Amino acid sequence: MNSTHIKPKKTVEVTFRVRYAETDQMGIVHHASYIVWLEEGRSQWMRENGRSYAEFEANGLRLAVSELNIRYKQAACYDQHVTVRCHLDEIHSRQMQFGYEVIDPITGDIFTTGYSKHICLDIHNKVARIPTEWRAMWSQAAAST
Amino acid sequence: MNSTHIKPKKTVEVTFRVRYAETDQMGIVHHASYIVWLEEGRSQWMRENGRSYAEFEANGLRLAVSELNIRYKQAACYDQHVTVRCHLDEIHSRQMQFGYEVIDPITGDIFTTGYSKHICLDIHNKVARIPTEWRAMWSQAAAST
Amino acid sequence: MNSTHIKPKKTVEVTFRVRYAETDQMGIVHHASYIVWLEEGRSQWMRENGRSYAEFEANGLRLAVSELNIRYKQAACYDQHVTVRCHLDEIHSRQMQFGYEVIDPITGDIFTTGYSKHICLDIHNKVARIPTEWRAMWSQAAAST
């Protein structure tokens, strides 16, 4: 692991356009689409904080979602840009919690806010410890400003 | 509306099989797939309590999701049956809250529990009153045993 | 394998309702949703012809999609029932082709027709032979009337 040169970041952003398939017949983004965006925010957070989630899984571990909460404030629409802001709220030996905001990068308006709790599992779906070096790396990011 | 002969039901169930597309590379159902299942539970609840959500939207109204909370207890897998149990927790003039359990219909094991809050909007996305007859019909179901 | 008592079926049907999440802002079912339905037709075809696709994968094999063709004739809408009809067109030592129709079970109207080609892969994603007993079982279904 060679991530010592990475500057830890508390909050990471990723921006993309709303896809047509993400809308529903209300003419706005379907509420389940945001869940996929939060996950993409989480992926980006890990990439910018040292190592990707793909590398985490390559160790035979995964971070399963144990709870999800999301509040919908304003609807996003096809074609517009959305920015997912993700930060690490808490990290424990076997669990983590991320917080999110999905915003309009132009107006700053908030589409949704939410959090997700995760539990570390091994490939047999048994609860497992987050490896020490990963936990240290992520704790540093959570503590940064 | 001819729903007087419908016996109101507090809790409604719908059962279907897990689709392959609903899994992810963890080998289990992706956490966003459950959100779609809850919605299907809600649709079934309305069908069995007098009128479908399609009819509700035909009035120029929609029930947008304003909050979603879901706890993941056990993972569902491809091909197995899952049962979504949905009940109406609360109904107000402009808002509703549904509660859910997704269970294994064979073992009774709980996969997820959750709730969703909804706000009634008109086609211009303005907050609107739930029409009196719909509210009466749904209140009766919420109060039933 | 104890499938000798299964009567092989050339064509198998599965019926379900359109989910809200499967629509898009055109007010109709998004074209990618049908792909998931075809897959569900394929799953049902296998279940009714002896053994499930889950059992096939339990052998360390998978049937990856190598080509997909779908023609959209009429749009399906939220809440209505759709029936997927699936039959096995061809089976070779390492490849299979399924054919499909998605219809309205009430009017008989055709929503889409299509086919999918599959190649048998092992867990290392190398092309593999379809095991003899599976191929025999499926060939019998393809040849039935």
Added chain:
Amino acid sequence: MNSTHIKPKKTVEVTFRVRYAETDQMGIVHHASYIVWLEEGRSQWMRENGRSYAEFEANGLRLAVSELNIRYKQAACYDQHVTVRCHLDEIHSRQMQFGYEVIDPITGDIFTTGYSKHICLDIHNKVARIPTEWRAMWSQAAAST
């Protein structure tokens, strides 16, 4: 419409990362996910050729998919970048056909190739003419090199 300063492009590219939700239990991208990517390629093609598809729909028209064909050559995986290349094959008074390649932007390997046919519909789902100025704009792009 002020698109005269836009240089028409025969082929347009858009690059993004594979999302975790786009994988399935084979450990690779689910075959339906590519359909959504092709659509995103199409959206990008329009954006870079003068006006967005959102603007097209704002005219009370839509381009419904009438046929889709896709060949899967190699599997894409979570976290990697994929590039969708889209070009306009043909444009007629009421129909269009787009061609696609989904490639690995680093190695140039091809994941999938495909085409989609579209028919112009009005808001009542009646076949309609593509407006003259849109057709002229798009024909110019198709003819460019």
